[in-house]
Amino acid sequence: MTGDAPTDAPTDAPTGSPGAAPVDERGRPGPDRRRLLGGAGLLGLGGGVVLGTGVALGTQRLLPDRPNPVEAARRAAVAAVAGDGRHQPGIAERAPAHLIFTAYDLISTEPTAVRSALAALLRTWTSASAVLMRGEPTAGAERDTAGLGPAALTVTVGLGASALRRAGLDTRIPGPLADIPALPGDRIDAARGGGDLAVQVCAEDPMVAYSAARQLRRIAAAYVQPRWVQRGFQRTAAGAADPDATPRNLMGQVDGTDNPRPGTAQFDLAVWAADGPAWMRGGTYVVCRRIRMLLDSWDRLTEAAQSEVIGRRKSDGAPLSAPPADQGGGETTAPDFAARTADGRPAIAVNAHIRLAHPQFHGGVAMFRRGYSYDDGLDATGEPDAGLFFQAYQADPRTAFVPVQRALAASDALSTFIRHTSNALFAIPPAPPPGGFLAQQLLDGA
Numbered sequence: 001m002t003g004d005a006p007t008d009a010p011t012d013a014p015t016g017s018p019g020a021a022p023v024d025e026r027g028r029p030g031p032d033r034r035r036l037l038g039g040a041g042l043l044g045l046g047g048g049v050v051l052g053t054g055v056a057l058g059t060q061r062l063l064p065d066r067p068n069p070v071e072a073a074r075r076a077a078v079a080a081v082a083g084d085g086r087h088q089p090g091i092a093e094r095a096p097a098h099l100i101f102t103a104y105d106l107i108s109t110e111p112t113a114v115r116s117a118l119a120a121l122l123r124t125w126t127s128a129s130a131v132l133m134r135g136e137p138t139a140g141a142e143r144d145t146a147g148l149g150p151a152a153l154t155v156t157v158g159l160g161a162s163a164l165r166r167a168g169l170d171t172r173i174p175g176p177l178a179d180i181p182a183l184p185g186d187r188i189d190a191a192r193g194g195g196d197l198a199v200q201v202c203a204e205d206p207m208v209a210y211s212a213a214r215q216l217r218r219i220a221a222a223y224v225q226p227r228w229v230q231r232g233f234q235r236t237a238a239g240a241a242d243p244d245a246t247p248r249n250l251m252g253q254v255d256g257t258d259n260p261r262p263g264t265a266q267f268d269l270a271v272w273a274a275d276g277p278a279w280m281r282g283g284t285y286v287v288c289r290r291i292r293m294l295l296d297s298w299d300r301l302t303e304a305a306q307s308e309v310i311g312r313r314k315s316d317g318a319p320l321s322a323p324p325a326d327q328g329g330g331e332t333t334a335p336d337f338a339a340r341t342a343d344g345r346p347a348i349a350v351n352a353h354i355r356l357a358h359p360q361f362h363g364g365v366a367m368f369r370r371g372y373s374y375d376d377g378l379d380a381t382g383e384p385d386a387g388l389f390f391q392a393y394q395a396d397p398r399t400a401f402v403p404v405q406r407a408l409a410a411s412d413a414l415s416t417f418i419r420h421t422s423n424a425l426f427a428i429p430p431a432p433p434p435g436g437f438l439a440q441q442l443l444d445g446a
Contacts, residue, residue: 078204078237080150081133086282087272088431088438089133090156091370091393092262094243096204099232099372100213101288101389103160103195103424104224111168118167119443121223122157125199126437128219129155138215151205152237153212157438158286158426163196164442172442174276176285176396177427184409185420192290192422195227204237228422230290232372232389246317246331249388250373251298251417253310254317257331258358260368270366273395279441282430284393287367287401290374290422293387298417309413311335311352319354321347351413357404367392367400387418397425 083089108114128138135150161177164170199216203209217226234247249255260267271284298306307314312331313322321339322329337355339347348355359366370393375386394400409415429439 078152080135081152081154086431088156088428090154090200090202095234095370096152096202097234097236098203098206098209100201100209101230102199103227104197105227106196106224114167117223121220122439123437124219125157126432132212141215144211148208151203151208153203153208156200158198158428160196160426172277174280180423180425183405185415187419187421188423189421192228193424195424198426230389232374234372250293250386256369257317260366271368271393279439280427284428285397286426286428287392287397288424289390289420291388291390292419292421294417295384308349311348311354351411353412353414356407356412362404365400367394
């Protein structure tokens with residue numbers, strides 16, 4: 001696991017007498033608003049469009065000589081995703097607002113039939129995913145997607161170790177795909193974890209995500225049956241005051257600080273598999289954990305106590321060892337685990353979440369966290385079943401996720417307020433070669 005900037009209020013209303021020319025927020029003469037909106041063809045769309053733009057972005061959208069970088073980021077966030085040709089999409093790209101993660105089990109049981117089904121299914125999903133990410137429907141689904149654009153849709157496919165075992169490919173199971181060991185404090189529901197295959201669908205629009213997940217499930221019905229589904233959400237590109245700011249989770253904490261940055265050497269080393277079987281080189285491994293947050297208990301803590309549990313100020317995400325914000329402290333300030341308070345206590349408690357999870361205490365090994373909040377309603381006792389669907393992409397879970405999670409399970413102060421309820425691990429092969437399909441090297445000649 002683990003700042004909103006105020007926006008200016010809209011200043012559409014002109015000042016002075018009713019007949020006076022409108023002015024901008026600095027009192028300068030501006031274009032007539034009705035003429036400007038009418039020329040842009042917006043008046044016919046109703047006041048909702050105008051008000052929505054004004055409230056979110058102020059009058060900057062009405063001034064063509066003042067480009068808005070936030071709006072540019074939002075437009076980029078909903079465009080079609082092309083990928084880099086080496087890795088599957090849905091990993092290094094900006095995480096869209098909506099997630100549907102589906103695990104599947106193969107229907108066939110005989111190894112030869114399983115291998116044949118795997119090849120046919122991965123070939124089908126490879127071609128269908130490319131079509132969907134261009135913003136086009138698969139055959140027979142034209143009406144389902146009428147009027148919908150690509151909305152930054154990504155499709156990411158993974159294989160579980162169980163699929164390779166069922167296919168008689170035990171000798172081709174990569175070492176990093178070893179089963180996650182039982183960990184102290186886990187309360188795993190087997191029905192919510194595992195799986196032969198996984199399909200992660202993300203999009204900036206919930207209808208686009210749902211339609212894509214449904215189409216992929218429909219065309220796979222002859223080969224697999226769904227095992228479990230997890231839906232999740234983040235802030236939307238349209239709603240973020242700063243699309244580049246680290247998002248917050250349902251506990252209100254900044255979540256994702258110190259993540260390896262895509263495109264850097266640290267990211268490449270932490271995420272992409274450089275050795276092992278040829279079919280996985282350039283791929284990655286994703287650990288999925290459903291982490292239920294005991295939000296009612298968490299909310300009873302003061303903000304200061306919540307910050308101590310995490311080791312970061314809730315207000316701005318800065319480590320508790322950092323100076324105040326007006327003295328230069330902030331989210332990106334490196335934590336100083338040797339720092340002490342005036343009374344001699346560690347500034348960052350010995351059982352604080354960020355201390356136990358920090359790469360400094362794990363040989364520098366890092367993971368790329370890409371979590372989504374979830375809200376699955378109320379449980380049988382009326383308590384909220386909500387939290388974080390945690391995803392960690394890494395080159396080798398045996399040296400990254402497992403030791404970090406063991407350290408957290410031993411003494412993390414956050415453990416009092418969370419429950420780990422599901423486990424899954426999937427190998428995410430690299431992007432297929434032109435004309436090929438995902439994991440083709442694994443299945444060719446098998």
